[in-house]
Amino acid sequence: MSRRTRGIVWSIFFLLLFALSLDYWRWDEPVELTFLNLPGWILHFVILQLIFALAILLFIRNYWNKEKDES
Amino acid sequence: MSVVYIIIGAYLVLNLFVAYFGYRKGSSTPEDYFLANRGIGAIVMLFTFIASNFSAFFFMGLAGEGYRIGYAYYPIMAFGTAFAALAFYFIGYRTWRLGKLKGYITPPEMLGVLSGSSGVKLLSMGVLIFFTLPYIAIQPMGAGYILSTLTDGQIPYFLGAVVLTVFIVLYVFVGGMRTVALTDLIQGLLMFTLMIAAVWVISIDMGGLAEANAKVFEQKPGLFSREGAGEQYNPQKWFSLMALWLFCVPMFPHMFMRFFMSKDPYSFKFSTLFYSIIPCFLFILPVTLGVIGHLSFPGLEGGQSDKIIPMLLMEHAPLWVAALILTGALAAFMSSLDSQLMAVSTMFTRDLYLSFIDKEFSMKGQVLLGRIAVAACAILGLFIAAYAESSIFAIVKMAFTGYAVLFPTTLALLYFRGIPSEAFILSILGGELLLAALTFGWIPTGWTLGFDPIIPVILLASLIIGLGILSRPRRIQRRRIGGPPTGGSPYL
Numbered sequence: 001m002s003r004r005t006r007g008i009v010w011s012i013f014f015l016l017l018f019a020l021s022l023d024y025w026r027w028d029e030p031v032e033l034t035f036l037n038l039p040g041w042i043l044h045f046v047i048l049q050l051i052f053a054l055a056i057l058l059f060i061r062n063y064w065n066k067e068k069d070e071s
Numbered sequence: 072m073s074v075v076y077i078i079i080g081a082y083l084v085l086n087l088f089v090a091y092f093g094y095r096k097g098s099s100t101p102e103d104y105f106l107a108n109r110g111i112g113a114i115v116m117l118f119t120f121i122a123s124n125f126s127a128f129f130f131m132g133l134a135g136e137g138y139r140i141g142y143a144y145y146p147i148m149a150f151g152t153a154f155a156a157l158a159f160y161f162i163g164y165r166t167w168r169l170g171k172l173k174g175y176i177t178p179p180e181m182l183g184v185l186s187g188s189s190g191v192k193l194l195s196m197g198v199l200i201f202f203t204l205p206y207i208a209i210q211p212m213g214a215g216y217i218l219s220t221l222t223d224g225q226i227p228y229f230l231g232a233v234v235l236t237v238f239i240v241l242y243v244f245v246g247g248m249r250t251v252a253l254t255d256l257i258q259g260l261l262m263f264t265l266m267i268a269a270v271w272v273i274s275i276d277m278g279g280l281a282e283a284n285a286k287v288f289e290q291k292p293g294l295f296s297r298e299g300a301g302e303q304y305n306p307q308k309w310f311s312l313m314a315l316w317l318f319c320v321p322m323f324p325h326m327f328m329r330f331f332m333s334k335d336p337y338s339f340k341f342s343t344l345f346y347s348i349i350p351c352f353l354f355i356l357p358v359t360l361g362v363i364g365h366l367s368f369p370g371l372e373g374g375q376s377d378k379i380i381p382m383l384l385m386e387h388a389p390l391w392v393a394a395l396i397l398t399g400a401l402a403a404f405m406s407s408l409d410s411q412l413m414a415v416s417t418m419f420t421r422d423l424y425l426s427f428i429d430k431e432f433s434m435k436g437q438v439l440l441g442r443i444a445v446a447a448c449a450i451l452g453l454f455i456a457a458y459a460e461s462s463i464f465a466i467v468k469m470a471f472t473g474y475a476v477l478f479p480t481t482l483a484l485l486y487f488r489g490i491p492s493e494a495f496i497l498s499i500l501g502g503e504l505l506l507a508a509l510t511f512g513w514i515p516t517g518w519t520l521g522f523d524p525i526i527p528v529i530l531l532a533s534l535i536i537g538l539g540i541l542s543r544p545r546r547i548q549r550r551r552i553g554g555p556p557t558g559g560s561p562y563l
Contacts, residue, residue, distance in 0.1 A: 056348075
């Protein structure tokens with residue numbers, strides 16, 4: 001895969017993660033309290049953020065680190 | 072009461088030591104004073120991004136929003152901010168490389184050279200300075216509230232604001248950017264630990280966080296809903312607020328300028344990675360305090376809820392603990408205020424004075440002018456703080472969108488050649504005009520279909536740039552990015 005193609009794939013992947021932050025399907029559901037009586041839907045975002053951070057790590061290793069002309 | 076003065080005094084003295092260290096280590100060159108000689112390593116880089124980014128907005132504005140809206144505010148700040156870490160790569164890294172190659176010190180300088188247009192340079196400088204002034208103002212506002220709350224009014228609001236500002240002006244004078252970065256490290260550490268301590272102390276006094284949350288849920292379940300209390304959020308607004316950060320954070324002058332300061336690629340990547348994960352853990356803290364604040368202080372209106380954290384601490388913690396924790400808040404304000412003052416004075420000195428008034432201005436003169444500009448902006452900020460009435464959040468939200476107008480221009484200049492400079496000028500002017508029109512009601516807000524101004528503004532600014540890209544001459548001269556521009560530039 002060329003660098004350009006990989007760049008596009010990464011962009012789409014991150015856009016997908018962004019789309020997952022728009023959890024509209026959940027807005028009509030009743031709120032359930034969970035850990036420390038925080039609203040349950042918060043868990044979705046905690047997990048999403050962990051995935052995002054992991055994605056950034058992989059992005060750094062597999063794409064950013066391969067950038068030419070490191071100065 | 073004296074314990075309060077001792078704790079705060081000790082903290083301020085610590086900062087002065089660091090200021091002195093920054094001064095001793097530095098030389099009187101502009102690159103050193105304004106950019107710490109492009110030598111900031113990984114840990115300081117991370118902390119300086121975080122500390123200068125998270126400010127009175129974090130300690131007070133976020134808690135205020137948590138109080139007004141509830142937990143729904145958390146994902147917007149946490150994920151939205153983390154997502155902006157991507158811009159550290161596609162905007163920040165390229166900026167860093169160009170800066171190292173060409174010696175750029177400020178964002179307007181870089182944009183001006185890349186576009187070959189001093190109009191773009193002036194305009195971007197104007198936007199960045201203009202919107203930083205209210206952002207500067209909220210820090211002394213926050214400091215004033217905190218000092219007056221802690222000392223039970225012994226230090227009146229405005230005096231507290233002035234004292235803090237004078238102190239910061241002093242240490243920025245002495246040490247320049249290096250001091251700012253080093254104090255960010257201390258201030259960042261303090262902010263984190265003390266914010267965690269605040270949640271701990273307050274929730275324990277309320278009988279535990281689970282207990283507190285349960286009680287609030289009974290009284291005001293709206294704070295736990297997806298739409299937020301009072302159904303503040305609809306899908307369009309949610310999307311707008313989630314997307315806002317990606318466009319505005321890299322454009323904050325104190326962030327944008329930090330892109331020039333990294334020592335090496337590793338420091339850049341390190342800070343990007345941690346910037347992407349820290350908001351997750353950090354932002355839940357003030358929002359939670361805002362929510363459970365309803366138990367002790369129900370019925371706060373508008374900007375009053377910005378003060379919920381100092382109020383809760385005074386209510387639920389021994390005085391010395393409150394003083395210690397609120398010193399963390401002062402640290403947050405200081406780390407942002409010094410960065411913003413530094414950024415604005417740098418632009419004023421380099422982009423306005425040096426470019427247009429006296430190109431041969433000596434290095435010593437530049438540093439001196441930088442210091443004068445710092446003092447002047449601090450005074451302006453205090454002036455605004457004296458008369459401000461809106462909530463902290465409302466004030467800065469408009470400023471954030473104002474910054475974001477520069478995003479399409481910056482992106483285009485970093486990745487495309489040959490776009491006519493008129494496109495950038497129109498994009499910036501058009502975006503800001505649209506923002507003003509929506510803010511002041513010249514255009515009915517119904518026309519935005521429920522989206523926050525950021526969306527139509529970014530769309531308009533991008534559209535104009537898009538047209539600019541399409542209108543490029545068929546045969547664009549082949550040259551490496553950063554090569555000699557076709558316009559006249561004072562730097563080459």
